[in-house]
Amino acid sequence: MEIKLMTILLIEVTLAIISHEALANGFLSRPNSQEAASSNNHRNTNAVKSIRSEDGDIIDCIDIYKQPAFNHPALKNHKIQMKPSYVPTKDITSYKANTAKTSKQRKGEIPIALTTQLWHRSGSCPEGTVPIRRMQKKSPYEARKPSFFQHSKKFNISTPMLHSEGFAYLGAKGDIYVWNPRVELDDEFSTSQVALKSGSHNNFEAVEAGWAVNPGLYKDRQTRFFVYWTDDSSRETGCFDQFCPGFVQVNKEIALGAALLPNSTRGQLAVPMIVYIFKDLKTNNWWINYGEKTNVGYWPAELFTSLNHYAQTVQWGGEVYSANLETFGTRPHTATQMGSGEYGYPHYDVGVIKRIRVLDNSLALKYPEFTASFSDEYDCYSYQLFKGRLDPEFYYGGPGRNWKCP
Numbered sequence: 001m002e003i004k005l006m007t008i009l010l011i012e013v014t015l016a017i018i019s020h021e022a023l024a025n026g027f028l029s030r031p032n033s034q035e036a037a038s039s040n041n042h043r044n045t046n047a048v049k050s051i052r053s054e055d056g057d058i059i060d061c062i063d064i065y066k067q068p069a070f071n072h073p074a075l076k077n078h079k080i081q082m083k084p085s086y087v088p089t090k091d092i093t094s095y096k097a098n099t100a101k102t103s104k105q106r107k108g109e110i111p112i113a114l115t116t117q118l119w120h121r122s123g124s125c126p127e128g129t130v131p132i133r134r135m136q137k138k139s140p141y142e143a144r145k146p147s148f149f150q151h152s153k154k155f156n157i158s159t160p161m162l163h164s165e166g167f168a169y170l171g172a173k174g175d176i177y178v179w180n181p182r183v184e185l186d187d188e189f190s191t192s193q194v195a196l197k198s199g200s201h202n203n204f205e206a207v208e209a210g211w212a213v214n215p216g217l218y219k220d221r222q223t224r225f226f227v228y229w230t231d232d233s234s235r236e237t238g239c240f241d242q243f244c245p246g247f248v249q250v251n252k253e254i255a256l257g258a259a260l261l262p263n264s265t266r267g268q269l270a271v272p273m274i275v276y277i278f279k280d281l282k283t284n285n286w287w288i289n290y291g292e293k294t295n296v297g298y299w300p301a302e303l304f305t306s307l308n309h310y311a312q313t314v315q316w317g318g319e320v321y322s323a324n325l326e327t328f329g330t331r332p333h334t335a336t337q338m339g340s341g342e343y344g345y346p347h348y349d350v351g352v353i354k355r356i357r358v359l360d361n362s363l364a365l366k367y368p369e370f371t372a373s374f375s376d377e378y379d380c381y382s383y384q385l386f387k388g389r390l391d392p393e394f395y396y397g398g399p400g401r402n403w404k405c406p
Contacts, residue, residue, distance in 0.1 A: 046060075046062050046063060046066045047060035047061060048061045048062070048125075048126060048128075049061040049123075049125065049126060050134075051122050051123040051124075051125070051131075052122060053118055053121070053258075053259070054118060054119075054121060054122060055118055055220070055222060055259050057118075057119055057258060057259065058133070058134040059119045059123075059125070059132070059133055059255050059258070060131070060132050060133075060134050061125035061126060061129040061130070061131055061132075061252070062129055062130055062132045063128065063129055064128055064129060064130050064249075065080070067130055067132065067242075067249055068132065068242045068244075068245050069242070069245050069246060069247055069248040069249070069300075071245040072244075072245035072246050072302075072303070074300075074303060075246075075300060075302055078248070078300055078302060080248060080250065081248075081283055081285055081298065082250055083250070083295060084278075084287050084295055084298075085281065085282040085283065086280070086281070087278070087287075087295070088170075088171065088278060088359055088363045088364070089292075090363070090364045090365060091364070091365040091366070092364045092365070093357070093365070093366045093367045093391065111268075111269055111270070112269075112270045112271070112272065113262060113269055113270075113271050114271070114272065114273075114274075114291060115178050115260045115261065115262065115263075115271050115272070115291075116260070116261055117225070117253075117254065117255060117258045117259065117260060117261065118258065118259040118260070118261045119131070119255060119258055120253070124252070125252040125253075126252070127252065129252055130250065130251065130252055130297075131253070131254070131255035132249075132255065133241070133242075133255050133256065133257045133258055135241075135242075135243060135257065156321055156323050156325060157319060157320070157321055157325075157376070158319070158325050158326075158338075158377045158380060158381055159317055159318060159319040159320070159375070159376055159381070160318060160338075160344060160374070160375035160378075160381050160383035160396040160398075161315045161316065161317035161318075161374055161375075161383075161396075162315065162316045162353070162356065162371055162372075162383075162385060162394040163313065163314075163371065163372045163373070164313070164314045164315075164358060164369075164370055164371050164372075165312060165313045165314070165370065166369075166370050167360050167368075167369070167370075168309075168311075168312075168360060168361060169196060169310055169311040169312070169313075169314050169358050169359065170278060170279045170281070170310055170311070170359045170360060170361065170363070171196075171276065171277055171278030171279060171358065171359030171365075172194050172195075172196050172276075172277055172278075172311075172314040172316075172358050172359065173194065173275065173276040173278075173355065173356075173357040173358075173359075173365060174194045174274075174316050174353040174354070174355065174356050174357070175272040175273070175274050175353065175355045176192050176194070176210055176211065176272065176274075176275055176316075176353050177192075177264055177270060177271060177272050177273075177351060177352050177353070177354075178211050178223055178260055178262075178263050178272070178273050179192075179223065179263055179264050179339055179340045179341075179351060180213060180221070180223045180263045181213055181336070181337035181338055181339060181340065181341050181397075182221075182335065182336065182337045182341060183213050183214075183215055183221055183336045183337075184322075184334055184335045184336045184400070185322070185334070185336070186215045186216050187216050187323075188215075188216075188320070188321055188334060188336045189212055189213060189215070189216065189320070189321045190213050190214075190318070190319070190320050190321075190336055190337060190338050191210055191211065191212040191213075191214070191226070191318065191319045191321075192210045192211055192212075192317070192338075192339065192351060192353070192396075193210025193211075193226075193228075193275075193316075193317075193318075193319070194208065194210060194275050194277060194315075195207070195208035195209075195314070195316075196208075196277060196286075196307075196311035196313070196314050197311060197312060197313040197315075198304075198306040198309070198310065198311050198313070199233075199306045199312070202233060203232070203233055204230075204233050204306075205229075205230065205231045205232075205304050205305065205306055205307045206229065206230050206238075206307075207228070207229045207277055207286050207299055208227065208228040208229070209225075209226065209228070209275045209277055209288050211223050211225055211226065211260060212226045212240075214226075214240075217240060217243070218257060222259040222260075223259065223260050223263050224257050224258060224259050224260060225254070225255075225256065225257065225258060225273070225290075226240050226241055226256065226257060227240070227241060227247055227256055227288060227296075228241075229246055229247065229299050229303065231303055231304055231305070231307075240257070241256035241257040242256055242257075246299060246303055247297055247298070247299055248297050248298055248299075248300055249296060249297035250295065250296070250297050251294055251295060251297060253294060254290050254294055254296045256296075260273065264340065266340065266348075267348070270348060272354065273290075273291070274290070274291050274355075275288070275289075275290065276288070276289040276290075276292070276357075277289075278359055279307075279310070279311075279359075283301060284301035284308045285300050285301055286298055286299045286304075286307065314358055316353045316356055316394055317353070317383070317394065317396050318339050318351055318381065318396045318397055319338070320334065320337075320381065322334040322336055325376075325377065325380075326376075326377045326379075326380060326405060331406060332401055332406060333400060333401040333406060334400050335399070335401040336400050337398070337399055337400055338351065338396065338397045338398050338400070339352075339396055339397025339398070340397055341397065341398070341399050342397055342398070343381075343382045343398050343399075344382045344383040344384050344394075344395040344396040344397050345382070345384050346384065346386040346393070347395070350395050350397055351395065351396050352393055352394065352396070353393070353394045354391065354393045355391060356368070356392060356394060367391070367392060371385065371392075373385050377405065379404040379405045380398050380399075380401075380402075381396070381397060381398035382396070383395060383396040
């Protein structure tokens with residue numbers, strides 16, 4: 001009997017020590033919904049409902065007030081902004097092509113379909129919840145990535161981009177056509193995105209959104225919707241989706257990291273994903289609008305310093321992450337594709353971003369006054385900014401390894 005009492009006492013003392021240490025580190029200020037959602041083999045304890053998608057994904061419908069964002073220490077007392085104060089939608093760019101909706105087909109073009117998410121076929125989340133893709137637990141390094149703005153050998157990045165700077169940017173937008181490029185190795189990825197940055201080259205804050213094929217993170221090679229942020233040039237902070245706390249979701253229809261359907265197919269179907277990132281002038285939160293109708297959520301102002309004023313740089317384009325790039329002199333070069341896998345030139349079967357827009361202090365969307373284009377490895381992944389009689393369009397992509405890029 002005495003042994004049993006001693007055992008019980010020892011367990012209680014151990015639990016008290018653990019609880020004290022957890023409180024000291026702020027871990028018990030809110031239920032740890034990120035940990036609960038971090039394993040594909042374990043149901044999220046905060047889930048009001050769980051939906052199994054056709055592709056094997058599990059979408060947990062989480063109480064909006066118990067979502068992973070609030071595990072971030074800066075958001076302990078954050079009050080959720082349920083909708084933007086104002087969504088700037090006025091477009092003053094003069095190109096005639098802007099008067100037609102993206103979903104409409106121009107004469108002679110292949111059919112166009114707007115993208116959606118695969119899990120919608122299997123169910124929907126109830127009001128008061130947000131859809132969180134159940135994910136495997138990742139280390140902080142695996143959940144992060146070098147930012148779109150980092151271009152040096154140590155970051156293993158190759159990207160062709162359209163770049164704009166010189167103004168105070170309050171938002172950026174683009175119709176990013178969705179493809180499913182081949183990714184050769186599990187520790188590589190291929191993305192296409194819109195991104196905004198503030199700060200110097202070595203010390204900046206950034207927010208990004210677009211689509212990605214990232215087998216190391218998502219455990220498959222489907223094309224998925226992603227968001228990304230950092231407040232220190234991706235040295236210690238920031239990550240994809242909700243693999244770490246930060247992004248606050250308010251919409252019950254769009255799940256970060258979920259598979260996109262359909263994808264563009266060569267000569268048959270063109271599928272744009274319309275992404276718009278903009279700053280709320282009242283709260284300084286950075287919002288993501290998806291498909292010109294859905295305000296998915298936002299990065300709270302508490303996460304940033306310089307981005308609380310405005311972004312200094314905007315970029316549109318593609319990105320491949322690999323240790324086998326030309327900049328390292330590594331042979332052979334990775335065969336991971338970008339965009340559709342075709343070089344960037346004006347054609348239907350190529351990666352492209354259309355209706356390229358920035359938002360400035362006029363609160364009107366317009367084609368940027370200044371742009372420059374750049375590619376880290378032009379023989380591997382090329383680009384062309386096409387300025388015809390229509391709205392300028394940025395074509396980009398490539399096959400990776402080929403006779404010009406051995």
